[in-house]
Amino acid sequence: MHNKSFSRILLLMDWFTMLLAWVVFYFSRKWQIEKTDFSSDQQLYIGAIVVPLFWVFLFYLQGTYYEVKRNYRTKIVSLSLIGTLLGAVILFFVLLLDDQIENYQSYYDLFLLLFSIHFLCLFIPRFLYISWIVRLVHKKGKGFKTLIIGGNEKAVQICNEIKALPRSSFEMIGFVNLNGVDRLLEDQLTYLGHFKDIERILQTHPVEEVIIALESNEHERIKPVLDQIEGRAIRINILPDMYDILAGSLKMTNLFGALLIQVDAYSMPIWQRSLKRFIDVLISIFALIVLIPFYLTMAILVKFSSPGPIFFLQERIGINGKKFKIIKFRTMYTDAEKLGPQLSSSNDPRITKIGKVMRKLRLDEFPQFFNVLVGDMSLVGPRPERDFYFQQIVKLEPQFRHLTKVRPGITSWGQVKFGYAENIEQMIQRMKFDLLYLKNQTLALDFKILLYTVLIIVKAKGK
Numbered sequence: 001m002h003n004k005s006f007s008r009i010l011l012l013m014d015w016f017t018m019l020l021a022w023v024v025f026y027f028s029r030k031w032q033i034e035k036t037d038f039s040s041d042q043q044l045y046i047g048a049i050v051v052p053l054f055w056v057f058l059f060y061l062q063g064t065y066y067e068v069k070r071n072y073r074t075k076i077v078s079l080s081l082i083g084t085l086l087g088a089v090i091l092f093f094v095l096l097l098d099d100q101i102e103n104y105q106s107y108y109d110l111f112l113l114l115f116s117i118h119f120l121c122l123f124i125p126r127f128l129y130i131s132w133i134v135r136l137v138h139k140k141g142k143g144f145k146t147l148i149i150g151g152n153e154k155a156v157q158i159c160n161e162i163k164a165l166p167r168s169s170f171e172m173i174g175f176v177n178l179n180g181v182d183r184l185l186e187d188q189l190t191y192l193g194h195f196k197d198i199e200r201i202l203q204t205h206p207v208e209e210v211i212i213a214l215e216s217n218e219h220e221r222i223k224p225v226l227d228q229i230e231g232r233a234i235r236i237n238i239l240p241d242m243y244d245i246l247a248g249s250l251k252m253t254n255l256f257g258a259l260l261i262q263v264d265a266y267s268m269p270i271w272q273r274s275l276k277r278f279i280d281v282l283i284s285i286f287a288l289i290v291l292i293p294f295y296l297t298m299a300i301l302v303k304f305s306s307p308g309p310i311f312f313l314q315e316r317i318g319i320n321g322k323k324f325k326i327i328k329f330r331t332m333y334t335d336a337e338k339l340g341p342q343l344s345s346s347n348d349p350r351i352t353k354i355g356k357v358m359r360k361l362r363l364d365e366f367p368q369f370f371n372v373l374v375g376d377m378s379l380v381g382p383r384p385e386r387d388f389y390f391q392q393i394v395k396l397e398p399q400f401r402h403l404t405k406v407r408p409g410i411t412s413w414g415q416v417k418f419g420y421a422e423n424i425e426q427m428i429q430r431m432k433f434d435l436l437y438l439k440n441q442t443l444a445l446d447f448k449i450l451l452y453t454v455l456i457i458v459k460a461k462g463k
Helices: 003-033 042-062 075-097 105-137 154-166 195-204 218-229 242-247 270-290 292-305 354-363 365-375 387-396 397-405 413-417 423-439 441-460
Strands: 144-149 170-177 192-193 211-213 235-237 261-263 311-317 321-330 378-380 408-412
Touching: 003 042, 003 105, 042 075, 042 270, 042 397, 075 105, 154 170, 170 195, 192 195, 195 218, 211 218, 218 235, 218 321, 218 378, 270 292, 270 365, 270 378, 292 321, 292 354, 292 365, 311 387, 321 365, 354 365, 354 408, 365 408, 378 441, 387 397, 387 423, 397 423, 408 413, 413 423, 413 441
Parallel strands: 144 170, 144 211, 170 192, 211 235, 378 408
Antiparallel strands: 235 261, 311 321
16 A cells, blocks of 8 residues: 555544544533533534544644654654644634633633543544554565665674564665675575666665665765665665764664664654645645736737747656656747757747746746646745756766755745756756755745745846
């Protein structure tokens, strides 16, 4: 079962249990707190619609539905307890504080009843569901497909350590070496080839986890390895040395796990990621509706500027290397790339007259709100490149692959600071700003980038 399927099941389960919890709470309140007969009113029906949606949205912001297949019992206990407590406080002050009560003690009883019913209705099904997932992942053939990079004694050591665990979510599919010599793991795992063939290996094998097992004197090789693997839907783990353990950089998620450090290029907390996606969808829907007159006006201008379609669709590299079609208003003549892929310049004769104005004001980018809505892009993120240029850039700067770890954006820190790139060298220069953004992502930084983008549009300073 795909990870998204686990998330959808949990979401639907939460919605149903929160609906049940609200109905149980409503009648329990009538009976225990208000001492009245069982009767339904408008508050029950409105609450049955609004309250479950509120809970699901709260849990979504909490990151509950992110990588559900990787959840574990203690985590779901923590998420359920904190989420229910926060949600109960919000519902109490929004919906219940104006209830008619006999004394203030009833307020405490009301809150305790609200929290208890919702927590129990939520937690019990969740705990059973996550327990089933944990057992499923630990079954042979159901774990995360894992590739070991390295064939030395360190690799043998970590492989034996994982095999000795009473329970492990790693399903070893083979190993690759870095020097073409060390193949000490060959009697335990399938040898898949040299690391120089990693592109082919990752394409032909469903790798979900990678363990980089290098000796202490080989640490300088870690960065090139990370550059080749980052930007894919693969979790990367490295072996800690004694300094990492003493410094506290090793995070344990279960008592039986192997000593591994997870490499995460995504600095934004999960709750901010969830809120970022919610804001993306909300603003995109708003923009696509409110800007209809603008879209119609631009469509007419583009249509009369030169023969050809109104919109320009082009394949770009998105999150985790997934390709998608980016949508723009056409700013060039239809035969602009008859000689092959070319980057535009400030005085590019292929750009129409109206196209120059649109690029200056960044108006050609506005149709990308649809890309944001369907999940291919975000409002803020590194600008997506074509595969033709992507492959050229990663040969010169393998770090460029890191940018595909997140959704590309309509605007970016590199776009604000640098503008459109006219050649590969400028793309690499712009990449530095986007890498800086990647390592320092926050919602506050996103809002700052959006503000600067608006100023560029207003002042017509787009490059």
